[in-house]
Structure formats: C-alpha cells, structure tokens
Amino acid sequence: MRIPIEWLNEYVKIPKNISVLTDGLTMAGHMLDKIDNTKYGTVIDLELRGNRADCYSILGIAREVSAIFKTPLTHPKTDTLHKTIKKISGLFLKADSNYVKRVMMVKINNVKITKSPDWLKNRLSAYGIEPLNNIVDLTNYVMLETGEPMHAFDADRIGGDVFIRIAKKGEKIITFQNKTIVLTDDDLVWSNNKNILSVAGAIGSKEFSITDNTQNIILEAASYEQANIRRTIYRHNLLTDAGIRHEKKLDPTLVEEGIRRYLYLIKNEGWGEMGGELFDFYPSPITSKRITLYYDYINRLSGFEIDKKISVDVLRRLNMKIVGNTKDSIQVIPPSYRTDIESKEDLVEEILRIVGYDKIPNNVLSLEIPPDKMPEYIEQERSVKNILISLGFEEVISIPFTAPKYQPLNSSLSQRTNPVIVANRPSPEIEEMRMNMLPSEKYTEYRAAGILYWEKDGMSYRKFKGKLEAFFTILNIADVKYEESECQILTESFKILLENNIVGIGGNYKGAYFAEIYLDNLLGKSRITKVNLWPKHPPQIEDMTIKIPRGVMAGEVMQKIKSSSTLVSEVELKDTYNISYTFRISYQHPEKTLTNKEVEKARNSISIKLKNDLNLTLDA
Amino acid sequence: MKEELNNLKNNALAQIIEAGGINTLEELRISYLGRNGSVNKFFKELGKLDSDDRKDFGILLNETKKTIEEAIGDKEQKLTQTLSKGDKYFDPSIPGEKYKIGHLHPTTIVINEMFDIFKHLGFSNIEGPEIESDKFNFEILNLPKDHPARSLQDALFIQEPEVVLRTHTSSVESRALTEYKPPFRFVVAGKCYRYENVNASNNAMFYQFQGFALQEGLSMADLKGTLIYFVKKFFGEDREIRARCKYYPEVEPGMGVDIDCRFCKKKGCSVCKGRGWIEMLGSGMIHPNILKNLGYKTEEMSGFAFGMGLDRIVMDRFGIPDIRSLYNGDIKY
Structure with missing residues (x-):
C-alpha cells in the first residue's frame, strides 16, 4: 500500500530519515517495496501481508510506527453527537444473508457537490486514486485513513427500501465504470425493489452513483464475510480498493469509526446535513479475546530470554490490554482491530517483531540428532543419474505436460491407459500430463529414467545397447534380457526384462534411440558387488x-x-x-x-x- | 613331462604377448630362461631319463627354449620400435580423441549441494507426490477453503475434484507430519505447479526446496541458526542475511529471510529494487493450529519450516538468463 509521508505524519511523529522509518517497518513485517518522490511529497510503498487487515490504512501504519519508534499517536476526530438506532424514517434495510456482519447507514441531505479541495485531492492522488467529486472523494479518503471502505448512493434514485441479498444467477449490474457484470448466486449485492445498487464490498452501479445533480445521499459502511467477498472479487476481477480490504478480516468496530469520521468531515466542511439517525445492523457483536501468555513460553519459542518488563511494554505499545499479571504469566486482550491475533504464538511474534528479529541468536541445532529416515530409493536415484552422466548422457529436466499434438505419442508408449488431464489450462501446451519420458489408477506416479541417444555419425542399436548394458552393469544388475516388442511408434522396438518383469522399453524414434527404464521395478534389485581377482593363468x-x-x-x-x-x-x-x-x-x-x-x-x-x-x- | 613342458611353453608365450613393457619382458626372461628359471629346471631333470626318452625330450626342450627366446626377442624389438618412433616427433598440443561426457542438470547440482549441507545438520531427504489432494496441499497446512492465501497460489487442477498439482513442497511437510513420529528433520526438493502462462519470468512449473523439523525444544533461534549455517555454506562465508518478521499462514511466528545483494553490496540497485537485500526464503515455527490438529500440545512439541524457490538461485549460479531455458532442454555445457 502506498503511504504518503505527509499524511502519515498527521497522526504520528516519524523519524527524520525516511530509510530509518522504512527499515523499521520492513523488519516489523511491512516490507518496503519502493520509495516514490511525487509532486505531493514522498510516498512509501509497503508490501503488506494479507493477515493485517488493519494495516491497509494510514492510521494502521501510524499505529505500527508509534509502537516501533515509541512515539505517541494522534487519533483523527470523529462525530460523537449522533446516536445509533435500528431504523431510519423512510429507509428500511433488510439484510437476509449470514454474509453480512455489520452494516451502518445514514442519510445525508442537501449535499453540496463540488470539486474536492486540494488537501483532499492531493492525498488521493498521492495514494493513486483519481479525484471525482467531494462526496465520493471523501468516502475514499476515509477508507484510506481508517481502512473501512464505504459507499455513497444517490438517495432519491433508490426510492424506498434497501436490501442486502444474494444475487440471482444471471442478474446484471452496470458499474460506474460502464462495465457489465453478470452475477452468480454466490455474489452478495445491495438492491432496491427493482435494481442492483452495488456488488457488496466491491463496486457500485452507475445508475445510483453520485452525480453533479445529486441532492441527498445514503452513505453505507459494512463488514462482510471475507470469504464470500474474496470469491466475488476474484470471480469478476473486481480487485478494487474496497474489494481488497473487504476480502481481509476487517474489524466490524471499524464500520462505526469510518461512518463517524465521514460525518465529522462532512459537517466540518459544510457539505451536507445529517438527515436522521445512524442506522446500525449488528446482529452478533464481536467479543474481545483473552489470551494467557506464559513468560517461559515466550523464551522457549524464541530461543532466548526476553525480559518480562520488555514483553509487557511491547504489548502495551501495541494497544494490548494486560488484564492479569502473575509471576509467570499475563492475560492479554488485543485491540479489536487486531483480527489476526488468536493465539499465544501470535503474541510471541508481536513481541519478537518489535524487539527485533535481529536480536534472535543464531543457535546451531544443539538438540539430539534424530535418526535418519531417508528412503533407500533416493540415494539410488542419485546414483542412477551419476551412472548415466558417466556414460556420456546429459540430464534434462522438463515440464511434464504435453500438447494435444503429442497425444498419440503420449498414450501409445505407456502401459497405462488414460493420461491425467489438467482441468484449468493456462496455455494449450499444458493439456495432459506425460505418461512417458519422450515428450502418472489413482494417480500412480512412477520413477523412470528416460534415455535418449543421438549422434551424428555411426549411431547404431549396438552402440546404444552398449550404453544400456553398461548402465545395468554399474547398477550391478545382471541377467537383463532384451526382447523384441510390438510398437506403432518406435522401430527396432524392444522391451527389457528382469526376472520376467518388464523393467524398461525402448526403440528408435525418428532416428534417435530411446529407452525408458522403470526405476521402481529396478531399484533395490542390485546385488552386492563382488570382486574377482585377475586370473593367474592366461586365457x-x-x-x-x-x-x-x-x-x-x-x-x-x-x-x-x-x-x-x-x-x-x-x-x-x-x-x-x-x-x-x-x-x-x-x-x-x-x-x-x-x-x-x-x-x-x-x-x-x-x-x-x-x-x-x-x-x-x-x-x- | 612332455605335457608339462607344453603347458610351460603356452603359458610363457601368452605372457610374452601380454607384456606391456621392457621391464616386464625382462622379468619373464629371468623367470623362464634364467639360471634358476623354469626351462633350466627341465634340463636338470634330463639326466634322470633313460637314453631314448632323453634324446626325444632333449630335442623338444631345446626347441621350447628357442621358441621362448625368439618370442622374447620379437617382443623386445616391437617394444623398442614403438618407443623410438615416439622419440622422433611428439606434439603434445594434438587434441585427444573426443570423449563424450555428460552433465547433471544445474537444478540437480544445486539440490544435491543443498541436501549435502543439510545432511550435516541431521536432515533426511524425502519425497512426495506431485499430484496431491487438497487436504495435504492446503487443509493440513492451516489453509482452509476460502483462505485468502489460496488466491495467491492458483493451483492447476486435474479433472477429479479436490485433486491438484501441488503448489508447493509444503505438501510433503503435511504428509511427513502425519506419517512420522518426532523427532525428525527433513528436506525436500521438487517440482511444483501454478496456474501461470509461460513467459520470460514464469513457468507453470517451478522447483522448490523445503525443510522442516519437529522436535521438543526447537525455537526461532534454532531456525535462524540453521538458515544462517546453510546460507554461509551455500552462498559463501562472506554473505549476510537479514531475518525479519513476515507472515505466512503455515507458520507462527513467521520469518522472512533476505540475502545481501551481491551486485550492489547492499547499496541498492536495480536487481534488488533499491533495497540492498534480496528475498530468499520464507520460514517460521510450524503453526500451532497444524500441531494441535495433529494431536500435539504446543507446550511440549515445536517445529520449524522453511521454503524457497530454486529456479532463481539456479539461474543466478549458472548465469542462465531466461527461466524458460531451464526446463525445455536448451541447456548446453
């Protein structure tokens, strides 16, 4: 995520040297991708990991900076005047899906649609969102600031009731970007009595979006089941700024923070009047987690001793509440926005990443060496490779798919009947899995050595066979027989037998000699090498x-x-x-x-x- | 006695023919024709025979002696001729007769080297299937259906539902964790597959190297020490690594490991995107959910795991510019 430094600085004091800042963030889990110097100032681009939904916001990163560098945090101001109720006059919301965890809605009347002021436009531009008008820009602004996506509809176009429901298969929506999306019955949508207003958490329709003529708006912020949103945004390629946040585990508490921040700014800028009460649908509010953490466990998992006071200090810097404290352990309540923290191991990571991974000592494994469990065939396969190398062959590693044009070749040389077919093919060459080494009844994967021999001059079956014989000799496998076999693909076709089992096939394919040795039938059959002394009497x-x-x-x-x-x-x-x-x-x-x-x-x-x-x- | 003499002759002639040098030939001369040689022994026996036999056997014995002398003489001439011919003109720059040598694939060379390093640390090498069930590839690894990380690992599916081509070698970790009793340390290398179009930076197939250990008392410090040991052995004693916090769903705590950029010596360049460090591997302590699901108590049993992509490392080591050429048979020594 792109973080404009000037914006970040509004909430937290940051180190003068940008690289000190980015190094600190990198080491604590938010790797610097690049630093951009724009006309809006320096922007740092951080590679965020998907578990930290709270960090997809300026405020989230500010909290991290505050914890890492021990600097105080300033929270943005929010509306505190308006109470929440369940129903707003003239507006009714029915959410009939378990995918909805929380929705807040509010009607704002007599909005003034203008171009956004510079402070708003510049910050959006620095992040990379094109400014549109003040109402829409402010939804984006609050999303970037708090991490809570929100959406504004033209209230007068919606008319009466609003529903959040699963779409009917085949229902369509034209987005504000003029893209038509055909929905499935796994997509969550907002709708009125007739039309779809938006794909929940991802994108709004053109018809109900804010225009220069909009007079009243409905603002919504919500929290959904992340998995459903994820399926939808990947299905329809809707990786919007809202979508990538909703597919992560967002804190439902954030819904209210976002709405109230928006209301504060609207009022502050004089862009509209709140036309009623705040509507809040929150069927099962989250409860706080309480995790018991033993100091001894911190040390054991880390591999070194961390002072108790340091552990407690770090957790407090991360806004964790310490509610119980004994000689050996503490009880920790993480803040609600830390949806990623579930276990004591998570807390150990928190302590380590703030203390610094560079403080972890480098122990050479000092525990007892466990017994070796390597299966015999691994060493044997390694020696098969070395034998073939010593006989002049080059090892080739290839991608085990074949294109349709090689289908006859693929199936005819195999002892098995049906190839494994790739169901989702990224390209035509990836059609079926090879069944032999020239171009795996449940999926039997077998080990085989494919041997291909071609020389410009003087190539013959005898020369090739000499190599195969040498191969078996070095492997210490005696009494291998070669018999002619029927094959539509190969001439001079033969099979290789050991104790009446086929251990390989071979032949001539378009002038080159080919053999495939079935290693699974062979490895383990070699005899222990016996040596003979040179005879004393001449032959x-x-x-x-x-x-x-x-x-x-x-x-x-x-x-x-x-x-x-x-x-x-x-x-x-x-x-x-x-x-x-x-x-x-x-x-x-x-x-x-x-x-x-x-x-x-x-x-x-x-x-x-x-x-x-x-x-x-x-x-x- | 005649027969014995005949055998002696045959034996001598065969050895003379085989003799590869003047010295060997001289030894043969002493052993057959010398004063205490085999032929002289027969001359000593001659007196014991009656007169008729003595005459016959005498002729035969003389003939035998002559034959051996001649054979030695001939051979001597041949050997000295060969020597003197070479003495006349010798050009050491003349190319040797071409001998075809084979090579292991660069990826195999790198894998073997890594296995050998980890063997010193008590790791055993194992393998697992490439056609893998959803259970082993995802479920066991704390990646339930709809886990966000799954979208980053678009799998190639085969026609049967719930079966994928493994997206990472961690699938072998799931198998080993369910099959083996601790303590154990394993390393795995192998082909993995993702839904990718083949282009200059991607193949649908790629190689991964994975290690994991399960043993009472393992810690982050053991993990870090193991990885540093490996990096120094594999990349060189002068190389540096940086361990930082990084999230992976299969581990907790998670650790990302970077190696210093050898092109700019950590100053920042285009190769490392100005970072001075290059991401090399992901690692961490095996996730408590994985351990709990397998019946372990996290207070008693701990483990670590690490994994890295091999293709970049191989390309870097061998100076291969295009990832496509790694696995399409284009490599030539």
Whole structure:
C-alpha cells in the first residue's frame, strides 16, 4: 500500500530519515517495496501481508510506527453527537444473508457537490486514486485513513427500501465504470425493489452513483464475510480498493469509526446535513479475546530470554490490554482491530517483531540428532543419474505436460491407459500430463529414467545397447534380457526384462534411440558387488565365425556358447558381415593354463551344442 | 613331462604377448630362461631319463627354449620400435580423441549441494507426490477453503475434484507430519505447479526446496541458526542475511529471510529494487493450529519450516538468463 509521508505524519511523529522509518517497518513485517518522490511529497510503498487487515490504512501504519519508534499517536476526530438506532424514517434495510456482519447507514441531505479541495485531492492522488467529486472523494479518503471502505448512493434514485441479498444467477449490474457484470448466486449485492445498487464490498452501479445533480445521499459502511467477498472479487476481477480490504478480516468496530469520521468531515466542511439517525445492523457483536501468555513460553519459542518488563511494554505499545499479571504469566486482550491475533504464538511474534528479529541468536541445532529416515530409493536415484552422466548422457529436466499434438505419442508408449488431464489450462501446451519420458489408477506416479541417444555419425542399436548394458552393469544388475516388442511408434522396438518383469522399453524414434527404464521395478534389485581377482593363468583366445540365419537371435547363440563348457570364460561379438558373426571366445581355467587338447575339447562342446540346439555350424 | 613342458611353453608365450613393457619382458626372461628359471629346471631333470626318452625330450626342450627366446626377442624389438618412433616427433598440443561426457542438470547440482549441507545438520531427504489432494496441499497446512492465501497460489487442477498439482513442497511437510513420529528433520526438493502462462519470468512449473523439523525444544533461534549455517555454506562465508518478521499462514511466528545483494553490496540497485537485500526464503515455527490438529500440545512439541524457490538461485549460479531455458532442454555445457 502506498503511504504518503505527509499524511502519515498527521497522526504520528516519524523519524527524520525516511530509510530509518522504512527499515523499521520492513523488519516489523511491512516490507518496503519502493520509495516514490511525487509532486505531493514522498510516498512509501509497503508490501503488506494479507493477515493485517488493519494495516491497509494510514492510521494502521501510524499505529505500527508509534509502537516501533515509541512515539505517541494522534487519533483523527470523529462525530460523537449522533446516536445509533435500528431504523431510519423512510429507509428500511433488510439484510437476509449470514454474509453480512455489520452494516451502518445514514442519510445525508442537501449535499453540496463540488470539486474536492486540494488537501483532499492531493492525498488521493498521492495514494493513486483519481479525484471525482467531494462526496465520493471523501468516502475514499476515509477508507484510506481508517481502512473501512464505504459507499455513497444517490438517495432519491433508490426510492424506498434497501436490501442486502444474494444475487440471482444471471442478474446484471452496470458499474460506474460502464462495465457489465453478470452475477452468480454466490455474489452478495445491495438492491432496491427493482435494481442492483452495488456488488457488496466491491463496486457500485452507475445508475445510483453520485452525480453533479445529486441532492441527498445514503452513505453505507459494512463488514462482510471475507470469504464470500474474496470469491466475488476474484470471480469478476473486481480487485478494487474496497474489494481488497473487504476480502481481509476487517474489524466490524471499524464500520462505526469510518461512518463517524465521514460525518465529522462532512459537517466540518459544510457539505451536507445529517438527515436522521445512524442506522446500525449488528446482529452478533464481536467479543474481545483473552489470551494467557506464559513468560517461559515466550523464551522457549524464541530461543532466548526476553525480559518480562520488555514483553509487557511491547504489548502495551501495541494497544494490548494486560488484564492479569502473575509471576509467570499475563492475560492479554488485543485491540479489536487486531483480527489476526488468536493465539499465544501470535503474541510471541508481536513481541519478537518489535524487539527485533535481529536480536534472535543464531543457535546451531544443539538438540539430539534424530535418526535418519531417508528412503533407500533416493540415494539410488542419485546414483542412477551419476551412472548415466558417466556414460556420456546429459540430464534434462522438463515440464511434464504435453500438447494435444503429442497425444498419440503420449498414450501409445505407456502401459497405462488414460493420461491425467489438467482441468484449468493456462496455455494449450499444458493439456495432459506425460505418461512417458519422450515428450502418472489413482494417480500412480512412477520413477523412470528416460534415455535418449543421438549422434551424428555411426549411431547404431549396438552402440546404444552398449550404453544400456553398461548402465545395468554399474547398477550391478545382471541377467537383463532384451526382447523384441510390438510398437506403432518406435522401430527396432524392444522391451527389457528382469526376472520376467518388464523393467524398461525402448526403440528408435525418428532416428534417435530411446529407452525408458522403470526405476521402481529396478531399484533395490542390485546385488552386492563382488570382486574377482585377475586370473593367474592366461586365457586361450580364439575367434570363431558362425553363419546365423535370420530368425536365430545372436544373443541366444552367445548364451549357448557360454553354457556349453565351464572353460568358456567370455564370449564377445567382434564383427558381423551379412549373416556371418565373428565371436571372440576366451577359454580359461582358474587353477591352471589350459592345454591345446583341453581347448579343443571345449571347442567341440560348443560345436555340438550349436548343432544340436540351433542347427548351426562353425565356419572352418 | 612332455605335457608339462607344453603347458610351460603356452603359458610363457601368452605372457610374452601380454607384456606391456621392457621391464616386464625382462622379468619373464629371468623367470623362464634364467639360471634358476623354469626351462633350466627341465634340463636338470634330463639326466634322470633313460637314453631314448632323453634324446626325444632333449630335442623338444631345446626347441621350447628357442621358441621362448625368439618370442622374447620379437617382443623386445616391437617394444623398442614403438618407443623410438615416439622419440622422433611428439606434439603434445594434438587434441585427444573426443570423449563424450555428460552433465547433471544445474537444478540437480544445486539440490544435491543443498541436501549435502543439510545432511550435516541431521536432515533426511524425502519425497512426495506431485499430484496431491487438497487436504495435504492446503487443509493440513492451516489453509482452509476460502483462505485468502489460496488466491495467491492458483493451483492447476486435474479433472477429479479436490485433486491438484501441488503448489508447493509444503505438501510433503503435511504428509511427513502425519506419517512420522518426532523427532525428525527433513528436506525436500521438487517440482511444483501454478496456474501461470509461460513467459520470460514464469513457468507453470517451478522447483522448490523445503525443510522442516519437529522436535521438543526447537525455537526461532534454532531456525535462524540453521538458515544462517546453510546460507554461509551455500552462498559463501562472506554473505549476510537479514531475518525479519513476515507472515505466512503455515507458520507462527513467521520469518522472512533476505540475502545481501551481491551486485550492489547492499547499496541498492536495480536487481534488488533499491533495497540492498534480496528475498530468499520464507520460514517460521510450524503453526500451532497444524500441531494441535495433529494431536500435539504446543507446550511440549515445536517445529520449524522453511521454503524457497530454486529456479532463481539456479539461474543466478549458472548465469542462465531466461527461466524458460531451464526446463525445455536448451541447456548446453
């Protein structure tokens, strides 16, 4: 909120140096957004927080300044002459909604409509409200000063009775800014017998607004159920100065203060005559809160010792009443405008923010260290990332939504059927949540590693698979199988199996290789690393070329070779040419160096195994 | 005995082929052909055989010796050739063969670093779902329906009512508070979502980092000390922070923490909007309503929580100018 310094100064003495003022306010919870030097003087713009409805006013900030800098506060003068009654002659108000907490109304006759005097115009301009005429400007002025929004209607146009009610669905109002609003049955409105006069707490209609010809006015100030107002102003985008105050928890006491301040100023300026009594609808007046606060609790929550006298002094500076005082505790009654204060913790914050958060010591956590509760998969996921990095992959983090054009891609690769659809889409790219990593039955979110591989030259399935194999090797997961699978999107499509469970899928997508590894099915499956010593006896190595016709899987051939003799320690594919596959085979015995005879025997076993099981013969 | 000799030969030849340097080769020569070498041992055995066998075995033994000598000779020549070739011309500036290295995403790097710092303070790392119920995202956190703070956190909803994409990592705090028994200290990092159009300063998705602790005796001083420890470790020992009162519905008392503006050294500049400080995180003592609803007595149990947006920190650290490039695959090392 923008605070003209000159205006603030009317109620409280402020530090000479503006930055001392703004620093003090910032530290106490009202952060300085910026300082503006205008032709109306310096204006400080404070970033107020939504819990402090009382601070959306010059007077509210003056109270804060008074408490922070220990300077006295001067209250503005208000009307004290007029008594309140329940009914005004010729005017009847019926409020038939629980959303109305308090309404005060008064008729002011023979108003003089003029341009506002400079003091009024300048203050509104400094804040940022365009001046209109004295009657309307004064409602805004009192709102800024006290924090209580109010509204003036042309009394003669309204005619008789006034109602506050829930709008009928589809009812319309044309605002004084010529904007048509179609109302819902969750909007609270003021109306007469026929028309809607205003959207409660937010904006008035054009038809009943103050014009140069207005003679008599009805002035109202009210307090509503904040949640209802909030829904309305966000629904219809009515973030008016009145609206943003009514959507916060305003003090109903303020209604009367605002009205009486307005009446005082009207009388003082000679702009009209009060035509009757003050009408006050206040079905259940608020009661004051009483909070017990133990000194010991202040210290425990703060983490340091605060002198009892200081705590009491701070609370008094904040206009809190101390009604009970024992050795260990006090009873505190906050002022009614402090609608945010409900608990002893709130009071501790009050004490701390005035004493200063900079006085809180920096304790290094000295309590006992709690047991570690980190789930295993977190560390595993971290290592999966590191493994893939070590294999040359770049980690990409992407936004998990897909646009409609990727819908087929999104659903076809997934084992799940329906994607999660975003109901309120801020832009078309945010349509559905991705189900796989290329572009989560209740919402199963699963952990997957998407691996995408593309190289300019020499890319092949074998190269990609080499990386996948290395990945599983480092993860210490053995016996992973790759099988061909059907897929409409990917060519060279395969699935990855571990113990007959699918732990991943993959294939070629438009020239790039892609695999998605389902980490949830995988993490925790790794074996404890076992090390082998380098063998003392050298292997005998030979190359073997085999013609493998289509339909026989190279992987199977290698499996057969490996299992044909215990002496075969390693089988590696060296080369392929058409259907000729050259394998490099190592024969090795842990205890001794193999003789040619022993090697020949092993070779024969391979030959027999391949012949019998796959009908393959070794090339000479 | 013939077979033994044959094995010896095979063994020797294989080792010679494998030998990578002159020294290894010399060791092999001594072990096979030296005075107490394996071959000489066979010569000593020769006398024990009868004359016919002795002749046959003798020829074989000589052949074996010759073969090994030749193999060592050949290998020696090869090894010295390689050496002398290199001696002729050596250009160290010649580029190495290209080796593809991968990188973690900048956000991951920052998260890992933060986790490691908090690990020292006894915090465990946990996670929670991104598709979250209204209960965990709002209700438990002292954000009932119609709470004013909800309008500031416009959520992305999915088609099922009462389910949102989490608007903050505090949802994991609600889960942990309901699931775990104190004492505990947790840190969480992850994706959060808000109803935002993607533009130069906003994504509909963003990263948050959150920490919270529940333990008898925790205070504002512990919170402040924890955050200062973190800031100094992460941003540097010379950095300063400012703790001030700030309202957040999930905590009471609430504390906002700013870090000194490194561009102007607290003098005030366009980056910090003339404030000299940059807002970094929100924190405070876990709200008494939250604790009471979970069955704790506020006189006995207290906790603190803090949270911050990560994207700005990542962009700052890595010099990334546009928030959109963080999560669209544009980052290149």
